[in-house]
Structure formats: structure tokens, C-alpha cells
Amino acid sequence: MTKARVTVIDIAKAAGVSKSTVSLVLQGSSLVNEGTRTKVNAVMRELGYVYNRGAANLRQAGAKSRIIGVVVNDLTNSFFAELAVGVDMVVQSAGFVQFLSNTSESIDRQREVVASMREHGISGLIVSPARATDAADFKPLVAAGIPVVVVVRNLPGAKVSSVVSDNQAGMMSAVKHLAELGHKRIAFLGGFPDTAVFDDRLAGYRSGMEAAGLDYHQDLVISSAPSRAGGVEAIGKAIGLADKPTAAVCFNDAVAFGVCDGLRARRLEPGSDFAVVGFDDVIEAQAAVPALTTVSVDPQGIGRRGAQLLLKQINAGKAEAETVTTAVRLVVRESCGARKSVKIETGL
Amino acid sequence: MTKARVTVIDIAKAAGVSKSTVSLVLQGSSLVNEGTRTKVNAVMRELGYVYNRGAANLRQAGAKSRIIGVVVNDLTNSFFAELAVGVDMVVQSAGFVQFLSNTSESIDRQREVVASMREHGISGLIVSPARATDAADFKPLVAAGIPVVVVVRNLPGAKVSSVVSDNQAGMMSAVKHLAELGHKRIAFLGGFPDTAVFDDRLAGYRSGMEAAGLDYHQDLVISSAPSRAGGVEAIGKAIGLADKPTAAVCFNDAVAFGVCDGLRARRLEPGSDFAVVGFDDVIEAQAAVPALTTVSVDPQGIGRRGAQLLLKQINAGKAEAETVTTAVRLVVRESCGARKSVKIETGL
């Protein structure tokens, strides 16, 4: 029932050395004699000493708390959960811990959360910014010498590093695939036009159309909320067009699912009657009916990559902005009409 | 380019008051004059002051860091991601931040992570323990006066609070439903027998059988890994039985999906040829074919409940162990054979 916490001074007293020596063994200095080291360690174990990182951190001025802040916009989306796991993997094995917070797409919450993390002295920040985040929002952080890595969504104006998937190439390959299946009128459905990711994917769509020798028609680009409901809405508009499309690439998988719903509501079967391709390859894509053809990105890989980049910058002391794009690949399943049979995927 | 960080002393100097006064306004004390308060706040904003929680924490001895540690065993499982979001919600709105870590079911990693959190001075811990966690593992924490709340899986021996779903009632209702559909031989498939959750669910199965006036046969209980692959394995054994079952309740949804796979591999259609019911209601359950009948637990609710309990204990200063069980409900879809039609769920 000893109430007071055990400090280095207690250890020092019990081991018959000075607090400085204890501090030295704490940081594994080679200066200290082997005998003393083992004795001190033994005493620590015996008294149940717990290192106080807060105090240490206070002394080592601007130095490192070994805390990494991770901010995601939607943790319920398995894409971001995977990403967080990727970050945690490398962060943890580097002896850091992660502060994880969820903004639910709220900029206010994002601001609060980042401020709070800063008060706790994070050594770096990985953030998948909420929609419409101001590029200047992270200015104070980098000004204070805290490295920031933006993932998934990039922040055009901000002078920070970023790790994003190759949205452009992904869309291009999706369009190419549909064109090879014989489609001529291919729509681009869903997504909010005010985001950088939207721009990238749309650009990929345009180049894909061009590369396939197809015309780009503005009315085939129909934006909407990047959700299932948005997909339903977008396909509704697409079907209403005078010159109907026969296929669509979607902003993401959620939109693609909504598009399938909307098709069926009109007695059209996704896959056979209308080809649809998604983006992200969320976990449900494989199990859905029809299984979704989609562009697979590796969220865990993005997380790992981002964390590595951040750690590099933390160790380097100073960090210049660097941009990494991770590869994506088209996964052909059923919703594009290329494969008709239902394959049962067995086992884990 | 001012390198040094801004401290209360800088603020004090610039505002023409003492550091003590600045500290007072920092903690919103009513002692300080309204005029001084506004001036000090203005100066803070102007100089870009960032509160140093580490330092504050150091002074306020055992007091509170406002950090909550959250440890889950598998964040890639959307169940736990939802749980973390639930925790984050209440923790954040109470002005705390969450340290989240993933153990991937590794006890070693769990130990490391908890130790690290302790060094950082967490004010409380919410943990979904890795399999085979020793009940004594959290002893030091509670001895140090740090409240611990165990969620999802309970730790029989440990004297800590816990929030678990009502596994027993859930299984009972699943069995009751199948019995009402006319099934007599109902199997219990999947799960590792060395866990408390398994025991609870199995107990629910037994009482359910009894309540329905059905015999309990030991050979109808087939354990396996709580995964899709485990489900395939378990249904294989069940089908091989002399007196075959016609329905099964599964340890969780992953097992249930595996059971469906295994059935189809034997040309049996889940739902019409064999009834299967899962547990958890993971996000894929609804979209699967056939849609999975399952016992729905609310992971986000568990997270919220756990966080509330923890905060209560933190505020109370001392915490006695308390156990909360959250309600569950059976969601009837197609895999139990009760509904044949494919319903398309539209919109968000």
C-alpha cells in the first residue's frame, strides 16, 4: 500500500548509487559499470519502478516524446482501420506509441484533436484530413518542427509530405478494362468535386478515355456524395441521360454498391446489363453479389509507408516535404461483366 | 523562426503579470480579474502559446494526464474498430485523448503496449484482452490506482470492471428461433473452448436447447478456430455425424461464413438446406449471400459504455469492480431459412 510513486531517487538510495547513475542505466549508457547496471536493474524490478516519460520529456527540451499522433477521418470505414493498423505496426516496432483519433469528417473536431495532441508533445503526426481541411491548418505544427505526413487525401497547398495511392493510374486501368470489354459510353459516377482525390481520379478517367480513343463528355461525369446513397442518386441521373452509358467507373466502392442498388431498382442486373467498377477494394467488395470489380489499394501499406516516412523525418531532425504514391491494381471480379460465374472463395 | 518554445513565463512577461497569474487563467480560476484574464488570453494567442501537459502533469503528482489507453486485440476486425470509435466518442467529449494500440492477439505485444502506456501516465485503461491473457496481468495497474475496464472478453480472475455483451441471452434467442422453425438437431459450431466468451455462449446454447425441450448432445458441440476457416472445418465434422444436425448456431459471424462455404462445397444451400445463425452482426453480415441471420451486438455501444464506466472510476478516485452486460438482439435475415426472398437494402 505504498502510496507514493517510486522515483529514480528511491532506486538510487536503495542501490547505493547516485540518481545520475540510475539515469545512466535507464538510457543504457555504456559508461556505467556492468556490476552497477545489473544491481540497479534488480532494484528497479524489486521496487516496481515505472519510468516517467513526462518528466524525462520535460528535460530533453524539444526532444522526443516517442508519441505519434494519428488522425483519421472515419475509423468505422475498414479502409482507415487497416491504415491505422499499418501505422501501428511500424510505429510500435520503432518503440513509439500511437495516439489515435477519429474526426468523423469534422474539421472542428480535427482541430481540437490536433491541438490536444500537440499539448501532449507528439513527435510527429500522420493525418488523413477531414474533407475541406484548410492546407494552412498544419502550418503551426511544421513551423514548430513537428513533422507531418498526410495520407490518402493530399493537401495541395500544404508544404507537408504525403502518401497517396496512385488514383490516376488506377482509374486509367479501370477505364481501359471497360473499353476492352467493348464499352463506348463509360460514366464517371460519384464523389465530391472539391477534393484533391476527386480531381486525381477524374483526371485518370479522362486520360483513360483518351487512351482508349473514346470521347470525353462532360455529362457523363456525375458527382454525388461518396456514399452508397450517393451512388443510387448518381446512377439515377446517368440512366436518365438521352444517350445512356453502358458502364461506369465509380469514385469509390461505396458509390459502386449504391450504383448496383440503383440498377436493380430499375430491373437492371449489374454485370450483365451494366458494367460497374469501384475503387478501394474494401473488404465487402469480394463478398458482395455480384462481387465487385474494383481498383485495389493497400491501406495497410499506405499506413506503413506513411509511418516510415514520418519516422525518417523525425530521426533526420529536419524534414523536407516528400510525396510518395503507392501502386494500385485492378481486381477483376463480376460486376464489370467479364466473369459470369459465382465463385465461392473458401477458407481464410 | 523563434526556436525556443513559448512558456508561461514568456506570456507573463509580455502581459506584465506573474507566471502564477498566467497559470491561474490557464486553469480558468475565478480568482483572476476579468481584465487580466482577457489580456493574458490575448497575449497567448499572439505568441502562439502551447500548453505543456507533460510539465503540468509532473507537478500535479498522481493527478490526471487525461490520457486513456485503449488496447484491442484485432483492429482489422470491424467489430473492434467500431468499439474504438465508441470509446473515442465519449473520451473525446470529456476532454481526454485516447492512446490506441493493437495487439493482434499477442500477449507479449499486449504487455509491451500496456507498459508503454503506463510510462506515459495514462489515467485509465480500456482493454479487450488478447486470448489467454493472464488475469493477474493488470494487477500492477490497479494496485497503482489506475482504473481498468475490460471489454468484450471478460477476465474471470481479475478484480477489474468489465463490459460484455449478453452472450448467454443471445445464444438462447438464436436457439429458440431455430427451434421455432422446427429444427430438432441444432449444432453449436466453432470457437476456442479456453475462453470465457465461449463458455458463456455455450451455456446460452445449452439453456436454449433445454428451454425448447430439446436434448443436449455433446457431439453437437464442435469447437474450432473462431475464423472462416474454422467454420469450414467445423461444418465438415458436423456433416460427418451419424445423426446429422439440420441447423447450427455459430460462435461468431466469421465461423458462420465458413459454415456457409463448407455447405456449398457439399452442394447444400445455406438457408434452404441447412439453417445457420451467426453472432456479432459484423458489417458484412447484411450484404452476404444469403444475408446472415445473426445475434447483433453493438460494439460502439460497448465502447461508449466502457468509456463511461472508466471515466466514472477516474473521477471517483477509487474504483470498485463493476460488471455491465449490454443487450443483444437476434436479427433474422436469410441464412436461417426463415425468409427466402432477396431483399435489396438501398441507401445508407
Place this chain on the structure above:
DNA sequence: TGACATAATTGGAACGTTCCAAATATTAAA
């Protein structure tokens, strides 16, 4: 006006660690 209560403010001394410069112990070389 003096005497007293009340409202605001304030200078140290902590908190548990790391760093520095300096002291001491040990060993090797002469």
C-alpha cells in the same frame, strides 16, 4: 480616517528526469 474584510496577485518550492562539468576510482605506462 483607520481598521478590517475581500479581491487579486505573486515569488518561491516542488514534481521526476536529464544534462553538464567536475570529482573520484581504476588501470596502464614510465
Place this chain on the structure above:
DNA sequence: TTTAATATTTGGAACGTTCCAATTATGTCA
């Protein structure tokens, strides 16, 4: 031995905050 080098150890003085006791300013009442 003595000296020089090397290996260990060690007291403060920080770090940025909060707390305490004590001080000063302001207001109230005879």
C-alpha cells in the same frame, strides 16, 4: 612508486508547470 590516461560516478542546475503561503490592492463600514 608517480603520472597520465581511462573508466566510473556524482552533485547541482535545468525543463514548464502548479501549488502554497504570503503579499498587495481594493472596497466597506464605523
